[in-house]
Amino acid sequence: MQTITTTEALAAYCEAARAHPYITVDTEFLRERTYYSQLCLVQLAMPGTDDDNAVLVDPIEGGDALSLAPLFDLFRDPSVVKVFHAARQDLEIFAVAAGVIPAPLFDTQVAAMVCGFGDQAGYETLVKKIARASVDKSSRFTDWSRRPLSEAQKAYAIADVTHLRQIYEFLAARLDKTGRSAWVQEELSTLANPDTYRTDPAEAWRRLKTRNTAPRFLAILRELARFRESYAQARDVPRSRVYKDDALLELAATKPQSMQDLGRARLLLREARKGEIADGIIAAVKAGLDCPQDDLPRVAENANGKAQANPAIADMLRVLLKARSDQSGVAGRLIASAADLDHLAAGGHDVPALSGWRREVFGEDALRLCRGEIGLVVRGEEVTAVPL
Structure with a gap:
C-alpha cells in the first residue's frame, strides 16, 4: 500500500491517472475542533483490480514536502471523471482550501438513489450489493490526525476507493442503459456550484429553528447568528465554541444590553460572558433592536399566501410519491422532500419537484392531484392514478 508524502510522487501518480477515464477519490478529515474541516488523508484509485493503482496521500506526514497542487490540476482535467461517494463534505474541503471543485464529477450515492438502491444508500450497502464484499468499519471514528496511522486505518481508508471503482462502473452502466445519466448530472449541479460551500454570515440565521416569527425577534436572531x-x-473554531443554538435563541428572546444583563443568561458558556464574545453579543443585540422597520426579516409565505398545507392533500401526495418512487425505482426523498409536499399541498409551486426530470416522474401528476383532476386507486398491490 503506497503512501505519498512528496509533491513529486503525487505529480507522477496524477500524470498516470490522466491516462484513465476516471479516478475514485475519498478523504479522511476532522472537524470537531475547527470551523473548517482539517484534511488528514486523501485516498485515490485508478481503474483496475490491482491495489497498486490505489494510494494514500498524507498531507500531515508530508508537511512542507507535499503540495496538493498536482491533485488540484487533476481535479480540473475535463478528460477524467472524479468519482466520490456522498461527496459534499469532501468537495467542501477542496473548495475552501483551493477554490477548486473536481469536474467532471460523479457521486455514487446520488446515482444509487436514481438506480433503485433506496434513500441515501450507504457505501457499505453498495459494497455488499454490487462488489459482493464487506468493509471493516472499526476504524471509522478514529483520530485521523494522529501519526503514525495503523495498518487497520490504512486498510479501511484504501477500501473506500478500491471498491468504489466497481460501484461506479456498475452504476454508470445502469444509468446509460436506462437513459438517466442526465438525471444524475442535474442533481450534481448543486454540488458543482461553488456557492454551495460558502456560508454567508448574514444568512446564518436561516438554519436556526424557532417558532417565534416576530420580525424584531428575528432581527436580533439574525445579528447574533x-x-x-x-x-x-x-x-476557525466550531460555532458551538462561541455559543450554542439554544443559547443564541435565549439571547434573542432576553435581549441583553449590558454585561449585567448578560450575566443572567442561563445557557451561555462561561467564556462567552466576557471579552470579545460578550462585546459582540451586546453589539449584535443593539444592531437588531436598532434595525429599521424596512430591513426587519420576515418569514415568507408561499406564493398563494397560505401558511398551512391541506393535510388531506399532503397525505395523498405522499401516497402518490411512494407509488411513483416504486414505479420508477428512484428514491422518494430524491424526487420530493416532505417540505416540497407540504408546499404543494398549500398551493405553492416553487419547488424542485416541479422542474426537470422530477416533473416528469412525479410533479405533473402531483399538480393534477392538487387540482382535483386525478384520483388514486388501489389495484392489487399498486396505487395508480385515474382521471376524474
Whole structure:
C-alpha cells in the first residue's frame, strides 16, 4: 500500500491517472475542533483490480514536502471523471482550501438513489450489493490526525476507493442503459456550484429553528447568528465554541444590553460572558433592536399566501410519491422532500419537484392531484392514478 508524502510522487501518480477515464477519490478529515474541516488523508484509485493503482496521500506526514497542487490540476482535467461517494463534505474541503471543485464529477450515492438502491444508500450497502464484499468499519471514528496511522486505518481508508471503482462502473452502466445519466448530472449541479460551500454570515440565521416569527425577534436572531458565524470563521473554531443554538435563541428572546444583563443568561458558556464574545453579543443585540422597520426579516409565505398545507392533500401526495418512487425505482426523498409536499399541498409551486426530470416522474401528476383532476386507486398491490 503506497503512501505519498512528496509533491513529486503525487505529480507522477496524477500524470498516470490522466491516462484513465476516471479516478475514485475519498478523504479522511476532522472537524470537531475547527470551523473548517482539517484534511488528514486523501485516498485515490485508478481503474483496475490491482491495489497498486490505489494510494494514500498524507498531507500531515508530508508537511512542507507535499503540495496538493498536482491533485488540484487533476481535479480540473475535463478528460477524467472524479468519482466520490456522498461527496459534499469532501468537495467542501477542496473548495475552501483551493477554490477548486473536481469536474467532471460523479457521486455514487446520488446515482444509487436514481438506480433503485433506496434513500441515501450507504457505501457499505453498495459494497455488499454490487462488489459482493464487506468493509471493516472499526476504524471509522478514529483520530485521523494522529501519526503514525495503523495498518487497520490504512486498510479501511484504501477500501473506500478500491471498491468504489466497481460501484461506479456498475452504476454508470445502469444509468446509460436506462437513459438517466442526465438525471444524475442535474442533481450534481448543486454540488458543482461553488456557492454551495460558502456560508454567508448574514444568512446564518436561516438554519436556526424557532417558532417565534416576530420580525424584531428575528432581527436580533439574525445579528447574533451573523456575529457568531463571523467570529467562528475568523478564528476557525466550531460555532458551538462561541455559543450554542439554544443559547443564541435565549439571547434573542432576553435581549441583553449590558454585561449585567448578560450575566443572567442561563445557557451561555462561561467564556462567552466576557471579552470579545460578550462585546459582540451586546453589539449584535443593539444592531437588531436598532434595525429599521424596512430591513426587519420576515418569514415568507408561499406564493398563494397560505401558511398551512391541506393535510388531506399532503397525505395523498405522499401516497402518490411512494407509488411513483416504486414505479420508477428512484428514491422518494430524491424526487420530493416532505417540505416540497407540504408546499404543494398549500398551493405553492416553487419547488424542485416541479422542474426537470422530477416533473416528469412525479410533479405533473402531483399538480393534477392538487387540482382535483386525478384520483388514486388501489389495484392489487399498486396505487395508480385515474382521471376524474
